[in-house]
Amino acid sequence: MARDGKPTRKLILEQSRALVLEHGYAGTSIDQILERTGITKGAFFYHFKSKSALALALIEEFIQEDKSHMHTALNDTESTDDPLESLLAFVAWHINAMQEMDELFPGCLYASYSYEPGSFNQEINDKVSESILKWRTTFDGLLDKVFEKYTTSIKVDRQSLSDLFLSISEGSYIISRTLKEKDATVNQLQHLNNYFKLLFVPKK
Amino acid sequence: MARDGKPTRKLILEQSRALVLEHGYAGTSIDQILERTGITKGAFFYHFKSKSALALALIEEFIQEDKSHMHTALNDTESTDDPLESLLAFVAWHINAMQEMDELFPGCLYASYSYEPGSFNQEINDKVSESILKWRTTFDGLLDKVFEKYTTSIKVDRQSLSDLFLSISEGSYIISRTLKEKDATVNQLQHLNNYFKLLFVPKK
DNA sequence: TTATTTATACAGACTAGATGGTATAAATAT
DNA sequence: ATATTTATACCATCTAGTCTGTATAAATAA
Numbered sequence: 001m002a003r004d005g006k007p008t009r010k011l012i013l014e015q016s017r018a019l020v021l022e023h024g025y026a027g028t029s030i031d032q033i034l035e036r037t038g039i040t041k042g043a044f045f046y047h048f049k050s051k052s053a054l055a056l057a058l059i060e061e062f063i064q065e066d067k068s069h070m071h072t073a074l075n076d077t078e079s080t081d082d083p084l085e086s087l088l089a090f091v092a093w094h095i096n097a098m099q100e101m102d103e104l105f106p107g108c109l110y111a112s113y114s115y116e117p118g119s120f121n122q123e124i125n126d127k128v129s130e131s132i133l134k135w136r137t138t139f140d141g142l143l144d145k146v147f148e149k150y151t152t153s154i155k156v157d158r159q160s161l162s163d164l165f166l167s168i169s170e171g172s173y174i175i176s177r178t179l180k181e182k183d184a185t186v187n188q189l190q191h192l193n194n195y196f197k198l199l200f201v202p203k204k
Numbered sequence: 205m206a207r208d209g210k211p212t213r214k215l216i217l218e219q220s221r222a223l224v225l226e227h228g229y230a231g232t233s234i235d236q237i238l239e240r241t242g243i244t245k246g247a248f249f250y251h252f253k254s255k256s257a258l259a260l261a262l263i264e265e266f267i268q269e270d271k272s273h274m275h276t277a278l279n280d281t282e283s284t285d286d287p288l289e290s291l292l293a294f295v296a297w298h299i300n301a302m303q304e305m306d307e308l309f310p311g312c313l314y315a316s317y318s319y320e321p322g323s324f325n326q327e328i329n330d331k332v333s334e335s336i337l338k339w340r341t342t343f344d345g346l347l348d349k350v351f352e353k354y355t356t357s358i359k360v361d362r363q364s365l366s367d368l369f370l371s372i373s374e375g376s377y378i379i380s381r382t383l384k385e386k387d388a389t390v391n392q393l394q395h396l397n398n399y400f401k402l403l404f405v406p407k408k
Numbered sequence: 409t410t411a412t413t414t415a416t417a418c419a420g421a422c423t424a425g426a427t428g429g430t431a432t433a434a435a436t437a438t
Numbered sequence: 439a440t441a442t443t444t445a446t447a448c449c450a451t452c453t454a455g456t457c458t459g460t461a462t463a464a465a466t467a468a
Contacts, residue, residue, distance in 0.1 A: 003462050005417055024320035026231030030454065041455085043418045051454065107319065114382045115316045116228035129382050156398055160391030163379055167392045168368075171375030175367055178318045178333050187364030188371045191399065194360055198402035208438085209442055234428065245429085247443050255428065 009047045011037050017058055021107040025055055026119045056124055062109040063131050069097070070138060083145035084200050088193050090142060091165060095189045104182050111170050135166045150200040168192050213251045215241050221262055225311040229259055230323045260328055266313040267335050273301070274342060287349035288404050292397050294346060295369060299393045308386050315374050339370045354404040372396050 015036045019028040030044060030051060048054040077089035098105065113120060113128050139162040147158070168188050176184035219240045223232040234255060238245060252258045281293035302309065317324060317332050343366040351362070372392050380388035 003417060008417080019322075021319070023322035024228040024230050026228050027320050027323045029452075031452080040419050042420065042457095042459095045455070046417060049455095110382070111315070111378050112319045114378050115225070115311065115319050116231050117381070118227035119231045125382075132379060132382050154398060154401060157391055157394060160388070160395065163376070163388065164372075164392060164395055167372050167375030167379060167388075169375065170378045171371030171373065172367070174315050174318050174374045175336060175371060177321070178314070178329075178336050184364070184367065184371075187361055188368060190361060191365065191368055194358060194403070195395065195399040198357060199398070212443080233426080235426080244444050244446090246432095246445075249429070250442070253429095 005047065008037075008039060008043055012039070012044060012047055012054070013058060013061055016054060017062070017109065018106060020058065020109070021112055024112065024116055024119075026116060052121065052124075055120060059109055059113060059124055059127055063127060066131060067134070069094075070134070073097075074138070083142070083148065084150055084196070087142045087146055087196060091189055091193050091196070094165075094169075095186050095193075098186045098189070099183075101182075104180060105173060105176055105185060107177055108170060108173050111173060132166065136162045139163070139165055146200060149203060151203050152199050153201050154199070156199065164192060164195075165189070209251065212243060212247055216243070216248060216251060216258070217262060217265055220258060221266070221313065222310060224262065224313070225316055228316065228320055228323075230320060256325065256328075259324060263313055263317060263328055263331055267331060270335060271338070273298075274338070277301075278342070287346070287352065288354055288400070291346045291350055292400060295393055295397050295400070298369075298373075299390050299397075302390045302393070303387075305386075308384060309377060309380055309389060311381055312374060312377050315377060336370065340366045343367070343369055350404060353407055355407050356403050357405050358403070360403065368396060368399075369393075 012033065016028065016033050019032055019036060023032075030041070034041060034044060048057065073090055073093040077086055077093050079086040079089065110128050110131055113124065117125050143158070143161060168191070169185060172185040172188035175188075176182065216237065220232065220237050223236055223240060227236075234245070234248060238248060252261065277294055277297040281290055281297050283290040283293065314332050314335055317328065321329050347362070347365060372395070373389060376389040376392035379392075380386065
């Protein structure tokens with residue numbers, strides 16, 4: 001056959017993601033990508049038929065990784081008896097993952113894309129929405145189990161509780177980026193677990 | 205004297221902000237701005253000597269508005285005796301402001317700029333950082349007073365507590381934008397106040 | 409074995425249009 | 439009379455995307 005193109009494709013995706021997170025998608029030119037990767041235009045357009053095809057591949061890869069982490073976290077933290085323990089462990093899993101990173105978190109493509117939706121087609125924007133919703137439904141599942149055995153110490157809005165993890169995560173990424181504070185996300189998510197601990201009390 | 209240019213400048217800033225929040229800064233061309241405002245290139249470059257001068261003006265105007273809201277909120281909510289009440293009222297002020305909007309919140313320029321820092325010069329990026337820090341120090345002030353009269357029901361990290369408002373706000377904006385759910389921010393911030401209520405207990 | 413084919417992977421010049429920005433002269437408003 | 443705005447032509451550079459050609463390596467056939 002021919003030489004293996006996978007490393008090249010991987011290199012393009014890696015460097016493109018980094019560039020997009022620093023300049024935005026529209027602010028990232030193909031020439032910049034070529035410079036950063038050391039490949040040529042021919043190679044780039046062999047792997048991606050257009051810039052928007054790259055945008056799609058970037059978000060699809062990011063979504064894959066995101067889902068993968070989510071499932072790993074779910075599997076690693078499902079407790080047999082106590083659903084609150086599972087919930088706290090799930091959040092703690094992500095806290096731990098963040099803590100183990102030795103560099104600043106490079107940023108979330110959902111947020112990046114969401115602040116320039118006009119640069120993308122419907123398909124891409126829909127994928128971002130779906131991914132956000134996936135987080136909501138995942139927490140819905142975890143919280144439903146908690147509410148079977150626990151009640152809340154004060155009255156709260158049940159629905160929006162499912163979005164709090166993503167809210168805090170995304171918000172903390174922005175703080176972390178602008179202030180270049182690596183531990184921002186870890187600290188912020190810890191408060192989410194504090195909230196859960198204070199909020200839920202065993203039924204009866 | 206001569207005719208007044210202020211309305212034109214205001215129009216440029218208004219429409220540019222909207223465009224930047226939808227396409228990003230790099231994704232917004234001057235031609236797009238001309239089309240949207242109905243003015244000509246001559247008029248644009250009469251008011252802004254370059255595109256980056258517009259970027260600076262946009263963030264400066266946004267920062268002004270942000271500070272103005274912050275001060276109004278502080279003044280409207282300073283309670284004489286109870287610092288916890290002030291804190292809760294300060295958050296509630298923003299919840300209320302969000303609730304009174306009849307359209308979807310168009311987005312935060314801090315977040316927009318922070319996801320394409322490579323498009324801006326140091327001066328602009330520094331202004332964004334400063335603005336984020338301003339929120340931190342503001343909450344530091346409010347929380348310091350709370351900690352004089354209250355203690356926490358569980359052990360928490362005091363420092364990062366000052367960033368939680370901005371974290372939740374920024375994160376909820378992203379959710380609100382992608383899912384086009386107007387009330388996301390209101391609901392998320394309510395959980396912050398819930399947390400504060402549960403966390404703080406009067407000293408002795 | 410060796411020559412040839414074939415599919416894949418890449419190189420780099422080239423193009424048409426977009427981009428930010430300039431220049432200029434006339435028109436418009438106060 | 440002066441600041442503002444229009445209208446339009448223009449420029450250098452950047453942009454995404456195309457094109458033709460070439461290198462690679464495995465499969466095939468002699």
